[in-house]
Amino acid sequence: MNSCTELVQDVPRADFPLRTLRRLSFTDVTEIPEHLLKRSKAAKAKADGAEAPADAPAAPSTAPATTASAAPAVAAKKDVEAAPAAPVAKPDTPVVAAYKARKKIPVWAMVTLSILPVWLFMYVLAMKPVTAKATGPLGDGAAVYASNCSGCHGGGGEGIGSAYAFTGGAVMKTFPVIEDQLRWVYLGTKAYVDAGVLGYGDPNREGGARVAGASGGQMPGWKGNLTDAEILAAVCDERYNLSGGDQASEEFALWCSPESEIYLALEGGTATFENVHEVFADKGVIAIGSTPVAGVSERP
Ligand code: HEC
Known part of the structure; x- marks a missing residue:
């Protein structure tokens, strides 16, 4: 600078x-x-005098050029002749041979594997409503029973203490018609005792008619704590699962089957225990209502 x-x-x-x-x-x-x-x-020197004798550094540059250009030509020719022998000369090592022989993952498999998570997601979504529909009141009832009733009546309906057993057809004997059982579970011991309706279920029950409070325990009323559909589901579980009721019966088809119209109506709110006998009047449904009523021995 x-x-x-x-x-x-x-x-x-x-x-x-x-x-x-x-x-x-x-x-x-x-x-x-x-x-x-x-x-x-x-x-510059080269350009100036092509005819003039080249000085020292220029001379070697042209001389080797001619010899050098001839040499690779010969070598190339040799290479061509030697080429076919090359693969024989160098066999694969066992590792390389094994690598070449192994089965390669085909492209379609990679594509299939990569969309597997998407498929799984759709599969899970698709399965949900199907499962709910297939189980119906019986399947739903098992869950309602397990979390609300099994503590007193036992996981298998075997009965604990004052809470009666349902097994071996016992509950079908107490309630020959499902509506009487629904009303009983809906309202419970206290409502019956308070109303002075002491006999519940079949008055001619084999082994003796049931009397509210006679067991020494209290059956809670489930009105307001479970929905009408949940109560029906639990009752279906007690009658047709724990007690072993006949699933080929008309009652089962109407109330407890996966296609039960009444169950769907209760679930959807188009019917309640108060009006189900009106909504399904053509099916001969007995009134359930919200006040204790003495039971019957058979469907009228
Ligand atoms: C706190 C304990 C308890 C719970 C919880 C309970 N129960 Fe009861 N259950 C009883 C008792 C005690 C009796 C007998 C009532 C009586 O003597 O008045 C009874 C009676 C019954 C009966 C009449 C059985 C017969 O043959 O006389 C049915 C049906 C019934 N319970 C269904 C249910 C359902 C359904 C649930 C669950 C939604 C349930 N119970 C939950 C204690 C219980």
Whole structure:
């Protein structure tokens, strides 16, 4: 930089156009490397006198060129002749052979595997409503029973203490018609005792009619704690699962089968225990209502 400014100062102001300054500042600080200078000299010499005898450095450059260009040609020819022998000369190692022989994963398998999570997601979604529909009141009832009733009546309906057993057809004997059982579970011991309706279920029950409170325990009323559909589901579980009721019966088809119209109506809110006998009047449904009523021995 210093030498540059000195130079600039030496030049008289009048002969100092901008172009001069630019030339000065760049040419003066850049050194051309030695080998580039040599190369340009050689090139210039070659251009100047093609006829003139070349000086020392130029001569070797042409001489080896002719011999060198002949040599690779021979080598290439040799290569062509030797080529077919090459694969025989170098056999695969066992590891490489095993690698080449192994079964490769086909592209279609990779594609299939990559969409597997999507398929799984759709499968799970698709299965949900089907499962709910297939189980119906019996399947739903098992769950309602397990979490609300089994604590007193036993996981298999075997009965614990004052809470009666349902097994071996016992509950079918107490309630020959499902509506009486639904009303009993809906309202519970206290409502019957308070209403002075002590006999519940079949008055001619084999082994004796049931009397509210006679067991020494209290059956809770489930009105308001379970939905009407949940109560029906639990009762279906007690009658047709735990007690072993006949699933070929008309009652089962109407109330507890997976296609039960009444169950669907209770679930959907188009019927309640208060009006189910009106909504399904053509099916001979007995009124359930919300007040205790003495039970019957058979369907009228
Ligand atoms: C707190 C304990 C308890 C729970 C919980 C309970 N029960 Fe009861 N259950 C009883 C008792 C005690 C009796 C007998 C009532 C009586 O003597 O008045 C009874 C009686 C019954 C009867 C009459 C059986 C017969 O043959 O006389 C049915 C049906 C019944 N329970 C269904 C259910 C259902 C359905 C549930 C669940 C939604 C349930 N119980 C939950 C204690 C319970």
